[in-house]
Amino acid sequence: MAQSTVYTFLKEFNAGDIVFREGEKSTCMYEVQKGKVDLYIAYGKPEQKKIAEVGPERFLGEMGMVEGLPRSATAVAATDFTVLAQVTWDVFGLYFKTKPARVVQIMQQMGDRLRVTTKSAMDLKNSVNEAIDKIQEEGTSTAALGILRKGIREMNNTLESNK
Numbered sequence: 001m002a003q004s005t006v007y008t009f010l011k012e013f014n015a016g017d018i019v020f021r022e023g024e025k026s027t028c029m030y031e032v033q034k035g036k037v038d039l040y041i042a043y044g045k046p047e048q049k050k051i052a053e054v055g056p057e058r059f060l061g062e063m064g065m066v067e068g069l070p071r072s073a074t075a076v077a078a079t080d081f082t083v084l085a086q087v088t089w090d091v092f093g094l095y096f097k098t099k100p101a102r103v104v105q106i107m108q109q110m111g112d113r114l115r116v117t118t119k120s121a122m123d124l125k126n127s128v129n130e131a132i133d134k135i136q137e138e139g140t141s142t143a144a145l146g147i148l149r150k151g152i153r154e155m156n157n158t159l160e161s162n163k
Contacts, residue, residue, distance in 0.1 A: 013077035026064030035082030043074035127151020
């Protein structure tokens with residue numbers, strides 16, 4: 001029986017190189033072959049926030065490609081000699097036939113990210129509700145500010161665990 005192979009384009013990046021930018025059209029995803037890539041929201045702005053670190057055998061950019069939406073973050077090579085395999089729709093289609101375990105891995109990774117995002121949103125929602133209750137009970141915002149700050153810290157911790 002003939003063995004089928006899936007070919008992808010390999011791209012090399014050095015630390016600080018932009019892989020893709022938030023808001024750009026999503027036409028492919030990438031699999032990290034070597035090195036690391038950091039994902040940021042509001043990259044290059046004062047409110048810049050690192051939201052994930054992606055290492056070997058992990059994917060990035062899959063959500064935008066699958067959804068057909070613009071990139072939700074900016075991807076920046078974190079190490080010199082970062083090597084990424086570019087996975088287009090054609091290649092992804094071949095994965096279903098030749099590498100079904102990779103498709104499952106991509107789905108699991110997307111599920112992990114959704115779980116982290118959902119937990120983060122729920123933590124923040126709970127903190128906001130607790131702060132509102134505190135303001136209604138005490139009529140002061142001091143305690144509420146502490147609760148909100150705690151909620152933001154918890155949200156940041158949740159996002160940090162996504163690395």
